[in-house]
Amino acid sequence: MAELFRARGLPVHQVMRRLTALDDQQRFLNRINLLAIDNGAAVGVECKLNTTVEDVCTHLARPDHFKRNFPHFSDMQRFGTIAAMQFEEGIYVLGQSGETIALLNPPAFKPRVW
Structure with missing residues (x-):
């Protein structure tokens, strides 16, 4: 995965698996399946076997949770x-x-930035 993002100009330096955020009572708040990081960017990867439109919408809403929980x-x-x-x-x-x-995105693809 790191090589794929490096080829698109995002020099990934770390990849972390299953990052989990817990509250003070150790209750689950959020989980990131994979997180790829370079010096100024974080790429959260949601891994799904069967993806639905609802899964995509949920993932698109996560940047707000990500900022608060991580x-x-x-x-x-x-x-x-x-x-x-x-x-x-x-x-x-x-x-x-x-x-x-x-x-799978074409080389000219421009991602949305949150």
Whole structure:
């Protein structure tokens, strides 16, 4: 995944899995399946086997939750990505390509920035 984003000009330096935010009583607030980070940007990746329109809408609404629940990343530009077969305008899309994954957006794609 890091190589795919580097090829698009986003030099990923860290990839974290299953980041979970809890409140003071240790109750679940939010989870990010994958988070790719470079010096000034964070790419949240939602991994889905079967993606619905509702899944996409939920993911698009998450940047507000992300900023509140993961404040140490709040000054970064945030991008959304779904690792699935469906495409929604404005977010990076990862899909299966043989034994690996591929970035499915065309090279001229411009992601939405939150």
